[in-house]
Amino acid sequence: MRVEVVNTGTELLLGKVINTHVAWFGNELFKLGVRIQRQTTIPDGDEIRTVLKEAFPRCDVIIITGGLGPTNDDVTREVVADMLNRELQLDEAILRNIQQMFVSRGLKPNRSNDRQAMVPEGGVVLDNPNGTAPGLYIPATEQSPHLFLLPGPPRELKPMWTNLVYPKIAEMPRPETAPELFRNFRIYGAGESSIAGFLEPKLDGLEGLELGYCARLGEVDVRLIGSKSAVEEASSSLREEYQRKIVTESEDSIARVVIDLLAERNQTVATAESCTGGLIASTITDESGSSDVFHRGYVTYSNEAKSALLGVAPEIIEANGAVSAETVQAMVEGCLENSGADHAVAVSGVAGPTGGTDEKPVGTVYVGVASRNGETFVKKYFWPSERIAFKTRVCRLVLDLLRQRILGFPLE
Amino acid sequence: MRVEVVNTGTELLLGKVINTHVAWFGNELFKLGVRIQRQTTIPDGDEIRTVLKEAFPRCDVIIITGGLGPTNDDVTREVVADMLNRELQLDEAILRNIQQMFVSRGLKPNRSNDRQAMVPEGGVVLDNPNGTAPGLYIPATEQSPHLFLLPGPPRELKPMWTNLVYPKIAEMPRPETAPELFRNFRIYGAGESSIAGFLEPKLDGLEGLELGYCARLGEVDVRLIGSKSAVEEASSSLREEYQRKIVTESEDSIARVVIDLLAERNQTVATAESCTGGLIASTITDESGSSDVFHRGYVTYSNEAKSALLGVAPEIIEANGAVSAETVQAMVEGCLENSGADHAVAVSGVAGPTGGTDEKPVGTVYVGVASRNGETFVKKYFWPSERIAFKTRVCRLVLDLLRQRILGFPLE
Known part of the structure; x- marks a missing residue:
């Protein structure tokens, strides 16, 4: 079963957007024992015709992303219909959906979106609850492979894939060597x-x-x-x-795992963040059900905030610096005390690119975990890296330490 | 001038690694007024022969990454030499470099790396101070475009590009219609x-x-x-x-824009977040220099936290609900007061997927902006969407309202 992916989007080739679709499809198809044999990126516009003409004879399935939008350079639907000699027909149900979506957001429906309601004869509409452009599935013929026309934005693409595309591909005859x-x-x-x-x-x-x-x-x-x-x-x-x-042993996020562990035990956690600046709280609250186990977080970026919100004695910061084991210990214990939570986590570090010193270079971070039942744990780490990567890594570390604490492992 | 990029690497198509090369090349070539016309990803192995055969006649320049490594599936060098009918010759200088690199890392040179010292006749060696495989430049002939064979790892690729490839492409005749x-x-x-x-x-x-x-x-x-x-x-x-x-009129993030506006005015902002759960604070602190304008944030997920940290009277929440104009007004004014900042922003909403009611369905959100000089602004929005998309959208909205407030526009 030969599968190719075609991504359209001038912004991808101009370097304005990094293509994350390929990795997503690759991982998803792999679950079915199917590999992507080739992936092609092309600009918006008519180049898609050349690429599809080459790909039709050699493929069983082609997954196309992008070019379904309302503007003039969005031509995927039209080119595919033309290549297959299919008429484009207005789908009234889609049109109503689009108009409804505008109205529900307090906007006036725009005629340029009407094109998004056009469906090639024989095409199967793939509903898009997260945007105006539905996807399209055009089953294989003697001249053409199975075609999936999908929207570019990941938040529209991914649910559509999971709910409508993946199950269709899963039904197709695949090589017998498919993994079990x-x-x-x-x-x-x-x-x-x-x-x-x-x-x-x-x-x-x-x-x-x-x-x-x-x-x-x-x-x-x-x-x-x-x-x-x-x-x-x-x-x-x-x-x-x-x-x-x-x-x-799944693909659950570390935050999901921690929330489930806390919920099972009827416990809560509070956060006190300096260098991660709210990322730990935000990562926890990305997950549904977080409100049961997470009631508050403190983002204490300044020294004054550390003292005012967490009760860190100014002398501790003065004597040891904001990035120190002593300050983080005071932060995490103050967070536990003031929040009334069962567990507290705290971080203070130098995210960079500025603010590093010889003694505490960019990438230095102290993390702390405190619990109603358990000793306070504080440890220093050193991960010099770009600012957002640093925040992400520290956030994951803290959540993992919390996970181990909840499970009763001694922290080290 | 038609330029294509060919990335080889099974890991890219399996979804193990996200392809960041394309965006890098796209940005770099754009500086020269040149666009990538097509980009193709293929697995390691012989598929590169098919792709190059198709691309040779239509291209002026082909940039190929990967497949220069020491293992059996690294075949770029061999396939290109074969297609051009060029002999591969051992380059003693490269071989010494490779062996030297192993020794300097305390490792024994490995015979499988010797292949990396083979150079097609007429090929120009592109030194690689960051890895064992040098790059290769093969100038155009009547049958083939300019070919650049470059290593896959970004830390090897990028310096080689900047020092050796970019200057070569900059010298090539380019179209006069290059965008200005x-x-x-x-x-x-x-x-x-x-x-x-x-x-x-x-x-x-x-x-x-x-x-x-x-x-x-x-x-x-x-x-x-x-x-x-x-x-x-x-x-x-x-x-x-x-x-x-x-x-x-740039590609700066909304957070970057807000931080710069605040810094110019020597002003600060504080955040009080319910449904965004720290995302606004984290987005601000993703940017370098945020510590000058952002000193603290409150993540008040529970009603109790809204009262304890922001001074929201429990009766207000009881009478109107946590998701209400009254509560958000009290949150944002309490945040301004308690933080001592020049501006405060607050949000409370129903992120979903659970927690919606007929009166306040999933997607309902109230946002508030308060300032030392200026009236408190509170408004209701309705954006039913997946949880993380909802948080992201609300976060951007709040930062944009703050931007308008700083600039002195009346909010509406």
Whole structure:
């Protein structure tokens, strides 16, 4: 089964936007034992005709993103209809949806959006609850492969994929070698190459298993794909070696895992953030159900705020600096006390690019965890990196320390 | 001048790694008035032969990344030499460099790296001080375009590009029609289709201008590319029509714009967040220099926290609910008072997916802005959408209201 992806968007080739679709599709298709054989990015406009003409004869499925918008350079729908000699017909239901969406947002429907309600004969409409442009599925013919025309914005694309496209591709006849089991291990506190160095010799000679890795800031996913017995054998090895470092055997975020652990125990957490500036609170509240376990957070960027909101004695900051074990200990204990939560986490560090000193260079960070039942833990880390990467990594670390604390592991 | 990019790497198509090369090349080439016409990703292995065979006749320059490594599936060098009927010759200087690099890292040189010292006849070696594989430049012939074979890892690729590739492409004859000016307008409070509906009739018949749009949650970028006079004419139309809705004529984030406006005026802001859960604070602190203008934020997810930290009278919440104009007014005024900042912003809403009622369905949000000098502004919005999209959109809205307040526009 040969699948290709075609991404349209001048902004992708101008470097204004990074293409994250390919990685998304790659991961998703892999679950079905299917690989992307080629991916092509082209500018908005008529170049799509050339690319599709080349791709039609060699493909079983082509996934096309972008070019379904309301403006003149959005031509995917029209080019595909023309290539297949299909009439474009106005779909009244889509048109009503579009107009409804405008009205519900207090806007006047715009005639230029009407084009988005045009459907090629024989095309299947893929509903888009998150935007005006529906997707389209055009089943294969003798001259053309299965075509999926999908919107560019990820928030529109991803739900449409999950609900409507993935199930369709899953139904298509695929090679018999399709894997039987897929399992993802999300591991914190171990690097990709060290995990590979452990796992690969262990599994040498084990048939029917494919390994995949994906390393992000502070977290590594290990994907096991293959026969049930092979996946189970590899899973056992991973569980035995990594134990508490395994955050989940799913693709749940660390925040989701922490929230579920807290909710099961009827516990709460509060946050006190300096260098992460609210990211930890925001990451927790990205997850549904967070209000049960997270009631408040303090963003104490200035020294004065650390004292006013968390009761950190100004002398502690004066004597040790805002980025110090002493200050973070006072922050996290003040946060626990003032919030009344069962657990508190706190961070103070130098995110950069400025503000570093010889003693505390950019990338220095202290993190703390305090609990109603348990000792306060404070530790220094050093991760010099770009500002947002630094914040992300520290946020994940803190949530992972909290996870270990909730589970009763001694922190170290 | 037609330029294409070919990225090889199975990991890119499996979704293990996001392709950041394309955006890098796109931005770099644009400085030379050159666009990438097509970009293709293919797996490691022999597929590169098919792709290059197709691309040779239509291209002036092909930039190829990856496939120069030491393992069996790294075949770029060999396939290119074979297609051009060039012998591969061992380059002793490269070989010594590779061996030296291993020794300096305390490792034993590995025979599998010797392949990396092979150079096709007529190829120009591009030194790689950051890795073992040098790049290669093969000048155009009658049968083939200029070829650049570059290593995949960004830390090796980028310096090589800057020092050796970019200068070579800059010397090549380029089209006289290269665009003279690029300008990006970032607009809040107007949709992509309405902007297009305004701009396109205005510019009808205007030669030498290319328009591009990129709509994200609550913000639209309008790209103008073309001759100086055409870009200036379109810029004037946009400025006249959208005035205060233009956040920036650059690619700065709304947070960057707000921070700079505050810093110029020596003012500060504090945040009080319920449904955005810290995202506004985190977005502000994503930017360097935020500590000058942002000293503290309150994440008041529970009613109790709203009362304890912002002084919201429990009776107000009881009478009107946490998601109400009255509560948000009390939140934002309490935030201004308690923080001592010059401006305060506050939000309370129903992010969903649960927690909606008939009266206040998921997507309902109240936002408030208060200032030391200025009336308190509170307004209701309704944006039913997925949780993180909702948070993002509300965050951008709040920052934009703050921007308008700082600039002295009456809020409405």
